[in-house]
């Protein structure tokens with residue numbers, strides 16, 4: 493039989509690391525083929541080889557049964573291959589339209605033919621319900637809309653082999669639902685889809701077939717219908733994974749973080765309105781809400797990434813409202829930021845430097861203005877071991893070359909290991925594999941058990957429900973309810989999140 497896409501015995505080596513080791517992948521036309529594997533297993537690499545971003549050391553690629561040479565993404569485009577990357581590749585200061593046609597401009601006498609492009613795009617937008625304003629600037633639209641731009645970019649180039657690298661990691665449940673429908677529509681039309689995701693229930697929901705990679709090697713390809721979530725997880729990590737979180741009952745301690753009547757602006761409007769809450773030792777306080785209801789602005793204001801209009805924040809008795817970021821950290825705050833590449837790491841620094849970003853100036857790491865590189869390296873080695881941060885060159889790896897999930901583990905390791913009393917964790921498991929999620933969840937619970945205070949912001953309802961001792965719901969910038977996870981259901985939580993219900997807030 494002829495496959496739409498066939499990758500035979502692909503080996504891709506970075507330095508000494510076999511990112512892909514003799515991987516064979518066969519994908520039929522009209523199939524939704526999931527690619528599953530731990531962080532750093534080689535999924536993005538394999539798809540980057542198919543898209544011409546990397547060239548394999550060994551192995552062949554066949555499209556419709558014929559061997560092809562894919563030297564760069566232009567070759568891939570010509571073969572009908574499109575890719576939505578794990579971290580979008582859009583020009584923030586360009587409009588949606590300019591981003592889509594960039595590199596595929598149709599010109600006449602040197603003038604871009606916008607009219608034709610717009611017409612074709614309007615048609616695609618209608619057909620696939622990918623609504624987005626063509627004249628808006630990328631920096632002004634939501635992440636969900638940016639993703640639609642990336643999808644339109646592929647369709648504009650007439651791609652019929654569509655690669656999605658973790659497309660749902662940044663989407664709301666509603667947007668995920670829409671995307672799944674869009675994918676099903678593509679498949680029905682005969683387009684071939686490769687889907688990388690860590691969410692096993694998404695694979696169950698849309699994929700026909702799933703190939704599992706582990707440490708660069710192919711473990712197997714299975715029919716999704718006949719395979720349980722537990723089996724998929726076990727194939728992926730090589731051991732059984734527990735999906736429930738062990739959480740002992742605990743008395744919460746004194747309140748150490750107090751937020752009073754906080755107001756913050758954002759995107760030209762009032763993003764956070766009169767928010768007050770108290771957070772106690774030995775407690776995980778979850779903040780639930782649909783993306784864009786002020787959570788980001790709230791956290792940016794509390795952590796010093798954004799100014800506060802009015803209100804007050806007190807940590808361990810000190811007023812930290814307007815303190816510079818460094819001093820907030822010194823007062824005992826740790827922060828796992830929402831956007832790991834923008835606020836969590838310096839992409840072109842090596843791993844060991846990234847692990848001391850907030851305390852490189854302290855005597856532990858510095859003497860007479862000279863960094864103690866041996867200490868810094870030992871410190872990195874310790875965190876690498878403890879948090880299982882995988883990379884090619886250990887402490888010396890440039891963070892840009894690490895897989896997305898491992899960048900996240902590095903930030904987690906740094907923030908949890910630094911002296912702190914309050915941990916603000918925003919989407920701490922975004923992009924992590926199920927094994928790593930299990931580990932991170934255990935770490936957050938252990939923070940709580942050690943009498944730290946944890947503020948957890950997540951779009952994943954299950955994560956909020958399983959970990960939190962108390963849940964606050966944010967809607968249109970306000971706290972509209974306080975819920976006890978033991979006494980509430982996901983449905984009820986959903987009602988608060990959509991603004992259909994409101995309730996009292998205690999403390």
Ligand SMILES: Nc1ncnc2c1ncn2[C@@H]1O[C@H](COP(=O)(O)OP(=O)(O)OP(=O)(O)O)[C@@H](O)[C@H]1O
Pocket residue numbers: 506509511529530531532533534535536537538578882883884893894895896897898923
């Ligand atoms: N440009 C590069 N240079 C050196 N090493 C790299 C490069 N890109 C990836 N790697 C390494 O190759 C391995 C596979 O990375 P890849 O990004 O394919 O993983 P992944 O399966 O997509 O993981 P994740 O789920 O975390 O996104 C990782 O160990 C990574 O550090």
Ligand SMILES: [Mg+2]
Pocket residue numbers: 535536537578657895896
């Ligand atoms: Mg990846």
